[in-house]
Amino acid sequence: MTHLSSTHLPGPGPAPSDRRRPPRRTGLKAVVAVSVVLAVAAGGAYAAGAGPFARGDEPLDPAAAAQARAFLADWAGDRLDGAAARTTNPATAREVLRNFTSGLDIRGPRLTAARAARTGDGDGEVRVPFTAKMPVSGLGTWTYRSQLPLRKQGNGGWKVDWKLSLVHPHLSESAKFRLEREETAAPQVTDRAGASLTGGSYPSLQAVLGQFAPGGGGPRGAIRLVDRVTGDVEGTEARFGGKGAGGDKPVATTLDASWQAAAERAMAHADGKNASLVALRVDNGEVLAMANSPATGFNRAVSGTYAPGSTWKIVTSSALLLNGSVAQDTVVDCPRHLVVGKEFHNVETSEFPGATFRKDFTESCNTAFISLRGKLGGSELGDVARKYFGVGQEWHVGVPSYDGSVPVPKDETEKAASMIGQGRVQANPLIMASVTATAASGTFHQPVIVRGGEDTTRTTALPAPVVAQLRSMMRATVTEGTAHVLADLPGGIGAKTGTAEVSEGEPNNGWLVARRGNVAVACVVEQGVTGGGSAGPVLHSLLSAVPDDPS
Incomplete structure (x- = not known):
């Protein structure tokens, strides 16, 4: 069975994840619970004002670069109100960022900025490229590159010039993303010597067993680019997991039963x-x-x-x-x-x-x-x-x-x-x-x-x-x-x-x-x-x- 979730624009998005909520009763319930905590805790890795710039980068314009850095820090830390307030369109930015991360089950983004540069058209805009590593709950990390446009305001400060494409280059008024999960039955799992490992005999493994797929391929899924109106798939942005070469063969782990x-x-x-x-x-x-x-x-x-x-x-x-x-x-x-x-x-x-x-x-x-x-x-x-x-x-x-x-x-x-x-x-x-x-x-x-x-x-x-x-x-x-x-x-x-x-x-x-x-x-x-x-x-x-x- 395949489960779908997607980004939306505009309109209400999924409610923010609650750290203490019970896990969903799916084949990936343990993974979802894991990721919920990551969403809360990983935000601490990017406090406002703490830069994700790579060591040695010297931004062209310190004020513009600082605003880009703060925007990425707030986005990564799930402080979406703060991130949106740094843009030229706070209401839309808040909704899109929330729907993008929650709708695609992204927990604890890691956003790393590169050197700022002015655009060549003389309009005064500064662009800050960044690399996004987006952990998708229970599947893996979606990595891509985008850039933040920043424009000087009348008061002399800088703001992120809001565009859908800054979230991801392929996000637009006509196309959005959809997360598809292929649910797999929990496989047989063995320890390093071939002894069977089950959640009944080893309760602590209950949070792990659902993260394997038969043959060792792991949970499977994909992020698709789809038409906002028809839902037709226009492309695949990321694939997670594999078919697994072993079919119904038990997943052999390094665990030791003793x-x-x-x-x-x-x-x-x-x-x-x-x-x-x-x-x-x-x-x-x-x-x-x-x-x-x-x-x-x-x-x-x-x-x-x-x-x-x-x-x-x-x-x-x-x-x-x-x-x-x-x-x-x-x-x-x-x-x-x-x-x-x-x-x-x-x-x-x-x-x-x-x-x-x-x-x-x-x-x-x-x-x-x-x-x-x-x-x-x-x-x-x-x-x-x-x-x-x-x-x-x-x-x-x-x-x-x-x-x-x-x-x-x-x-x-x-x-x-x-x-x-x-x-x-x-x-x-x-x-x-x-x-x-x-x-x-x-x-x-x-x-x-x-x-x-x-x-x-x-x-x-x-x-x-x-x-x-x-x-x-x-x-x-x-x-x-x-x-x-x-x-x-x-x-x-x-x-x-x-x-x-x-x-x-x-x-x-x-x-x-x-x-x-x-x-x-x-x-x-x-x-x-x-x-x-x-x-x-x-x-x-x-x-x-x-x-x-x-x-």
């Missing part, structure tokens, strides 16, 4: 809170287990968007070690408070005067890391995350995933927050398990749940001395630091805890990442307060239940 069962049981230690975890192989990125609590919710483990908190200090430490700013024995004082636009403090307002960088890492000292922000350039943290850890590149995991975001900080306060995995840094357990694996081995491997998929990532190996120091500090975090909850387990485990602020008055999310042998794991517990206290028991249960690495 690890998955242990992960399901470990979720009981989240004490009823929303939580998720991922376990994957260090040597090749193959996912061994992913689990969510509640099991009937969306797949937080792979598609959630969270501030990673102090687990991100693995990446921050890598950046500082790479450029020679610190070594393990470098003295970096850890005061109780530090003010950078706002007051930052350590968990339970702890302090360690005269601490070494190693001590700052093992005790997860926020103020020490923030004090080192001047050692990194504005985009350096994001560059390191992308170049060495693959974060922010497009991953092809085998199911829809969110692949992280590390925007360039817009000011010193946000830069300070980024140093400790706050601000607009976004990740999830899949990303942080991968970060942990990369830190342990030095080499990034794109995480996968189905072998043989596309891999477009391009990364550089971490230097051996950096890897050695990261492994040493992570091991010390278990033996003498905040991850002591894992100290009684064998295997020379290395780990990093994290506490991530969510909003004023809300309990913090708790994080823990760990590496044992050839396995890296990551867990987040929403409103868990501390990483060791909330995520610690979850990962302790998991690692206790499966003492041997999979072959």
Whole structure:
């Protein structure tokens, strides 16, 4: 069966998605639920005034470019009233943008602007080209290029000169887009050894099983360009999924039934809170287990968007070690408070005067890391995350995933927050398990749940001395630091805890990442307060239940 949805102009569009709504009862209900959360959370990656311009671009007219940047930021962040207000026709712009993104099930757009340029006809118009990456719920990412026309107003300011074609070059008064989904029955799914995996036996996989199609082709669909009056198809803009070469052949995944069962049981230690975890192989990125609590919710483990908190200090430490700013024995004082636009403090307002960088890492000292922000350039943290850890590149995991975001900080306060995995840094357990694996081995491997998929990532190996120091500090975090909850387990485990602020008055999310042998794991517990206290028991249960690495 094929399901259709489309853009409209004008007229009321679909109601905005509600983060907490129940999933639709279709073959893609888990995917839709995943995407709803992405729509809400991914907006945080583009705060107003934060530019999606590529590093090094120097716009021709700063004022015009700034307005283009703000328009794209508002559109990407689902602040459609704000985006529309930046145009010459706010009422129409608001309706079209809403219908385009909601009507085509687009969640969390990523809009990247290029260099601004004046048109050659001397009319004073400035154009800003941009690349749009539009994640279509449960299907994949639709990528295309368009451009924003901007015109100077009578008051001297700039506005986006509203045209349908700026949304997409083929959108017009006579043609619109239609999303077609081909519903496929949930296939048989097996683990890495051929054992059957079902939602009844492994409840956390309920959010994943509907994302596969028989033969491993994945969910299928297309975006068509159609005549507004007749509905006739004029062209196909994007296709998603394939027919799958296997017919009724079960989908063979990289999951391990023993690890998955242990992960399901470990979720009981989240004490009823929303939580998720991922376990994957260090040597090749193959996912061994992913689990969510509640099991009937969306797949937080792979598609959630969270501030990673102090687990991100693995990446921050890598950046500082790479450029020679610190070594393990470098003295970096850890005061109780530090003010950078706002007051930052350590968990339970702890302090360690005269601490070494190693001590700052093992005790997860926020103020020490923030004090080192001047050692990194504005985009350096994001560059390191992308170049060495693959974060922010497009991953092809085998199911829809969110692949992280590390925007360039817009000011010193946000830069300070980024140093400790706050601000607009976004990740999830899949990303942080991968970060942990990369830190342990030095080499990034794109995480996968189905072998043989596309891999477009391009990364550089971490230097051996950096890897050695990261492994040493992570091991010390278990033996003498905040991850002591894992100290009684064998295997020379290395780990990093994290506490991530969510909003004023809300309990913090708790994080823990760990590496044992050839396995890296990551867990987040929403409103868990501390990483060791909330995520610690979850990962302790998991690692206790499966003492041997999979072959």
